Amino acid sequence: MVDYDAVVVGAGPAGLTAALYLARGKHRVLVVSEKIFDGPVGLLELIENYPGFPDGVSGGELIDAMVTQASNYDVEFETDRVSSVEKTEDTFVTALDSGEKITSKILVAASGSRHRKLNVPGESELTDHGVFNCAFCDGGKFIGKPVVVVGGGDAGITEALYLSKLASHVYVLEFLPQLKATAVLQDKVYEAENITVQCGVSVTEILGEGVVSGVRVKAGTGDSETIDAEGVLVDIGLLPNTSYLSELISLEKSGHVSVNEQMATSIDGLFVVGDIRTSSPGQISSAVGDGAAAGIHAIRLLQQLE
Numbered sequence: 001m002v003d004y005d006a007v008v009v010g011a012g013p014a015g016l017t018a019a020l021y022l023a024r025g026k027h028r029v030l031v032v033s034e035k036i037f038d039g040p041v042g043l044l045e046l047i048e049n050y051p052g053f054p055d056g057v058s059g060g061e062l063i064d065a066m067v068t069q070a071s072n073y074d075v076e077f078e079t080d081r082v083s084s085v086e087k088t089e090d091t092f093v094t095a096l097d098s099g100e101k102i103t104s105k106i107l108v109a110a111s112g113s114r115h116r117k118l119n120v121p122g123e124s125e126l127t128d129h130g131v132f133n134c135a136f137c138d139g140g141k142f143i144g145k146p147v148v149v150v151g152g153g154d155a156g157i158t159e160a161l162y163l164s165k166l167a168s169h170v171y172v173l174e175f176l177p178q179l180k181a182t183a184v185l186q187d188k189v190y191e192a193e194n195i196t197v198q199c200g201v202s203v204t205e206i207l208g209e210g211v212v213s214g215v216r217v218k219a220g221t222g223d224s225e226t227i228d229a230e231g232v233l234v235d236i237g238l239l240p241n242t243s244y245l246s247e248l249i250s251l252e253k254s255g256h257v258s259v260n261e262q263m264a265t266s267i268d269g270l271f272v273v274g275d276i277r278t279s280s281p282g283q284i285s286s287a288v289g290d291g292a293a294a295g296i297h298a299i300r301l302l303q304q305l306e
């Protein structure tokens with residue numbers, strides 16, 4: 001006898017959607033997540049590209065509604081970190097940091113990603129002393145101060161635009177010859193009066209004694225310069241949170257997990273959804289789609305097992 005029909009790792013849009021579908025199929029579902037309301041989506045100030053909200057929606061409002069909807073169908077929640085998962089015969093055994101072990105017939109991995117580091121001198125020492133990853137969480141510390149944003153993708157530019165409302169000046173630094181962000185975001189960033197964009201440059205050091213005082217930047221020409229700043233937001237991509245799966249399935253070099261169109265893996269009963277699956281578009285709407293696909297196919301598998 002297993003504890004649950006399905007354990008879902010991660011209370012982001014992918015995991016919450018898979019849990020909703022499974023619970024509506026009358027299956028017992030537990031969502032285990034390190035963070036529930038304050039995961040990556042919960043911290044977003046405004047989401048403008050999730051369908052159904054013509055004026056946008058705050059991440060907190062969206063995740064709150066998803067958790068409430070899943071709870072209405074008796075999905076259970078536990079706040080903890082999954083440390084490992086193993087499969088013995090037909091049963092998944094999910095081990096938590098607290099020492100608890102939970103058994104299930106299905107495991108849906110939906111654990112999202114974490115920020116990639118620059119790995120330059122000063123970064124580790126000055127993290128939380130001016131080096132940060134989330135404008136919406138920590139931007140208030142930099143009101144009226146100059147700030148650097150490293151990374152010109154959608155996430156970095158979104159954060160730079162938010163910071164431009166608080167900081168005295170925002171310097172966006174991108175390693176590639178041009179920004180990677182979508183055209184609409186690029187238009188906004190180039191229109192902002194207090195944002196300067198520099199492409200084709202790399203940060204070689206974060207400067208400061210105890211707190212950030214600036215960054216050292218090297219251009220493609222080899223020239224170096226110092227930009228004075230009191231905050232450095234690093235947003236140069238994401239790494240999948242999949243280490244807890246490494247004993248169960250082989251991960252790609254990037255840490256992602258390969259799935260088929262049903263979000264199923266080479267391990268029967270293991271579904272992988274959202275940002276951590278190979279070729280994920282990395283969007284809330286695609287995470288929701290993945291969760292729905294996994295939920296539907298997990299229900300079919302459970303029917304076969306009964």
Ligand SMILES: Cc1cc2nc3c(=O)[nH]c(=O)nc-3n(C[C@H](O)[C@H](O)[C@H](O)COP(=O)(O)OP(=O)(O)OC[C@H]3O[C@@H](n4cnc5c(N)ncnc54)[C@H](O)[C@@H]3O)c2cc1C
Pocket residue numbers: 009010011012013014015032033034035036038039040041044046047048049050080081082083110111112113155156158159241244273274275276282283284285287
């Ligand atoms: C700054 C920023 C802005 C963004 N803006 C947008 C936007 O405007 N529109 C859009 O569509 N997308 C946006 N995205 C992308 C979007 O947030 C992700 O694509 C989406 O959240 C992925 O959903 P997910 O369910 O796969 O994972 P997540 O939302 O990352 O949720 C994963 C959950 O798993 C938990 N977890 C991780 N490891 C473990 C573990 N070992 N054990 C237990 N729990 C664990 C985490 O705490 C988290 O709660 C943005 C991302 C960032 C960083």
